[in-house]
Amino acid sequence: MTIEMDHAWTPPPVLAPNIYPVDWRVEDRRALNVYERAKDLTWNPTRLAWDTIDVDALEPEERLAVAYHGALGAMFEYAAAPQFLHPLSTLYERHEEHGLILLCMATGRDEFVHEEFFRRVATTMIPGFPFEFTPRTELEHRAVQNLRWVEWKQSRMWPTYTEKVVLGDNPWLLQVSILAPEIVGMVLFDRIVDGIAWPALKEGYRHVDVDERRHVAYGRLLFEKRMRDRDRPALGTDERRFLAKLASDGILYAMGMLALPQLVTSDESNFWMRPADQAPGHFAETHNRLLGRAMRVMTGEDADAMWEAARPAVKKVKWVLEQNGIDDFDDHLPVFEAFRIGARERSLEEDYTADLLAR
Numbered sequence: 311m312t313i314e315m316d317h318a319w320t321p322p323p324v325l326a327p328n329i330y331p332v333d334w335r336v337e338d339r340r341a342l343n344v345y346e347r348a349k350d351l352t353w354n355p356t357r358l359a360w361d362t363i364d365v366d367a368l369e370p371e372e373r374l375a376v377a378y379h380g381a382l383g384a385m386f387e388y389a390a391a392p393q394f395l396h397p398l399s400t401l402y403e404r405h406e407e408h409g410l411i412l413l414c415m416a417t418g419r420d421e422f423v424h425e426e427f428f429r430r431v432a433t434t435m436i437p438g439f440p441f442e443f444t445p446r447t448e449l450e451h452r453a454v455q456n457l458r459w460v461e462w463k464q465s466r467m468w469p470t471y472t473e474k475v476v477l478g479d480n481p482w483l484l485q486v487s488i489l490a491p492e493i494v495g496m497v498l499f500d501r502i503v504d505g506i507a508w509p510a511l512k513e514g515y516r517h518v519d520v521d522e523r524r525h526v527a528y529g530r531l532l533f534e535k536r537m538r539d540r541d542r543p544a545l546g547t548d549e550r551r552f553l554a555k556l557a558s559d560g561i562l563y564a565m566g567m568l569a570l571p572q573l574v575t576s577d578e579s580n581f582w583m584r585p586a587d588q589a590p591g592h593f594a595e596t597h598n599r600l601l602g603r604a605m606r607v608m609t610g611e612d613a614d615a616m617w618e619a620a621r622p623a624v625k626k627v628k629w630v631l632e633q634n635g636i637d638d639f640d641d642h643l644p645v646f647e648a649f650r651i652g653a654r655e656r657s658l659e660e661d662y663t664a665d666l667l668a669r
C-alpha cells in the first residue's frame with residue numbers, strides 16, 4: 311500500500327481570533343512554581359477524620375454556632391470559585407502565559423475543595439444545615455434567615471462583577487478585590503489552626519490556610535503583571551482610587567466571616583447591613599452572637615480578639631496596593647475607618663507570600 315505524502319499541503323489559516331494557540335511560553339517562572347505547589351498539596355476533605363469529632367460534647371448553641379460558621383464559609387468559597395473560573399476563558403482569549411492560566415484553574419478548583427470542607431463542618435454539627443433541616447428554636451430560625459440574607463447579598467454581586475470584570479476585559483481587576491478576602495481569610499484560619507482541638511478540623515483549616523497563601527500569590531502575580539505592562543496605559547487617579555475602593559469593599563465582604571459590630575461605621579458603608587431598611591433587624595445581633603460563640607469553641611478567643619488579629623491583614627492589603635503604585639488612598643475608605651488605620655499610616659511589610667514568590 312502506498313501512502314500519499316503531500317508535503318506541499320498546508321492548512322488554511324486558523325480562524326482569528328484563535329483562543330487556543332499552541333503557546334506554552336513561560337515568562338514568569340514563579341506562576342509555574344506556585345502551580346507545582348498546588349499539585350503537590352492537593353487534599354481531599356472526605357479523608358479527614360470526621361468521625362472523631364464528638365458533637366454531643368458541645369452544647370446545642372455551640373453546635374449551631376459552629377454549623378453557622380461552616381455554612382457561611384461554604385457560601386463564601388462557593389461564590390469564590392466562579393470568580394476565578396469565569397475569567398479563565400478571558401485569560402485564554404488574551405493569550406496570557408501558560409503558568410497564569412494553570413494557576414487560575416488550580417485556584418478555582420481549590421475553592422471547590424474548600425466549599426466541601428466547610429459544608430462538612432456545618433453538616434457534621436447539624437445534619438442538613440442550613441437549608442435542609444427544620445429549625446425548631448428561635449435562634450435556629452434566625453440563623454437560617456441570616457444565611458438567606460447572605461445568599462441574597464451574594465446574588466447582587468454577580469451582575470456587577472460580570473459587567474466590570476468579564477465584559478470589561480479586566481480579569482486582573484478581579485484579583486484585587488479577591489486578594490483582600492484571601493488575606494483576611496488566612497489570618498482567621500491561622501487562629502483556628504492554632505486554637506482548635508479536633509484533628510479533622512485542625513488539618514482541614516491548615517490545608518485551607520496554605521491554599522489561600524497560594525491564591526494571594528496568584529492575585530499578586532496577575533496584579534503586578536498588569537501594573538508593569540508597558541503595552542497598556544498606566545492607571546489614572548480615578549482608576550487607582552477605584553482599585554483602593556475595590557480592595558476596601560473586598561475586606562468588608564470578608565469581614566462577614568468575623569464579627570460585625572466594629573464594622574458599623576455607618577449604614578452606608580456597611581455592606582452586610584445595607585440597605586438598612588431591608589436588613590433583618592436581628593441580623594447583626596444573631597450573627598455576632600453565633601460567630602462569637604463559634605470563635606470561642608474553635609480558637610478559645612472572643613470576637614474582639616479576632617478583630618484585632620484581622621488588623622494586620624488589612625495593613626497587609628494596603629502594602630500590596632502600595633507595592634503596585636497605588637498609594638493615594640482616600641482617608642475615608644470605610645475599611646480604614648473601621649480598623650482605625652490612617653491612610654498615611656505605615657503599612658505592614660511582612661510578606662505572607664515571600665517564599666512562594668521567591669525568584
Ligand SMILES: [Fe+2]
Pocket residue numbers: 387390420421424522
Ligand atoms: Fe478558599
Ligand SMILES: [Fe+2]
Pocket residue numbers: 390421492521522525
Ligand atoms: Fe481562596
